[in-house]
Amino acid sequence: MAKKKKSAGSNVAAENRKARFNYEILDTLEAGLVLTGTEVKSLREGRASIAESYASEEGGELWLINSNLPEYLQANRFNHVPKRRRKILVHRTQLSRLASAIQKDGMTLVPLRIYFNDRGVAKLQLALARGKNAPDKRQTMKERDWNRQKQRILKEA
DSSP: OOOOOOOTTTTEEEEOTTHHHHEEEEEEEEEEEOOOHHHHHHHHHTOOBOTTOEEEEETTEEEEESOBOOOOGGGGGGOOOTTOOEEEEOOHHHHHHHHHHHHHHOOEEEEEEEEEOTTSOEEEEEEEEEEOOHHHHHHHHHHHHHHHHHHHHHHHO
16 A cells, blocks of 8 residues: 655644745745754744744855744753754755855745655755735735635635
8 A cells, every 4th residue: 555645734843924925936945954853842842933034045055044943841951042043954056056046136045834744854945035015015915805805706606
């Protein structure tokens, strides 16, 4: 009997719900994270926040900055720093492509979510994005409202 493959979103530990509203997502990729044991336990509790975080290329490496993984209460003195910089694991070719897009085109690397894959490994879904300005955000809100109205009309009919 074949194993049933879980979707990537089944074990979501943290999600950046505002990212799709504030940014125009151009490309996404899956990357690994370098975490300590207490950070993984904190992620499994689902208390992490990546709403204000971003990724940056420094010294030939990619870093997740300003993400908040609260302390794991049972760890006592062996705990981690909640807002430390965390290394993102990507291939060298991906890193060079992302770094050039950030420098040349003025794009941003935004984390969309942190989740656990089928093997139980913490993964980060990163998006190469361009910031939206106020008129773009208003257009997004109009489209969302119109889709909601359409669903109501179809439901009533």
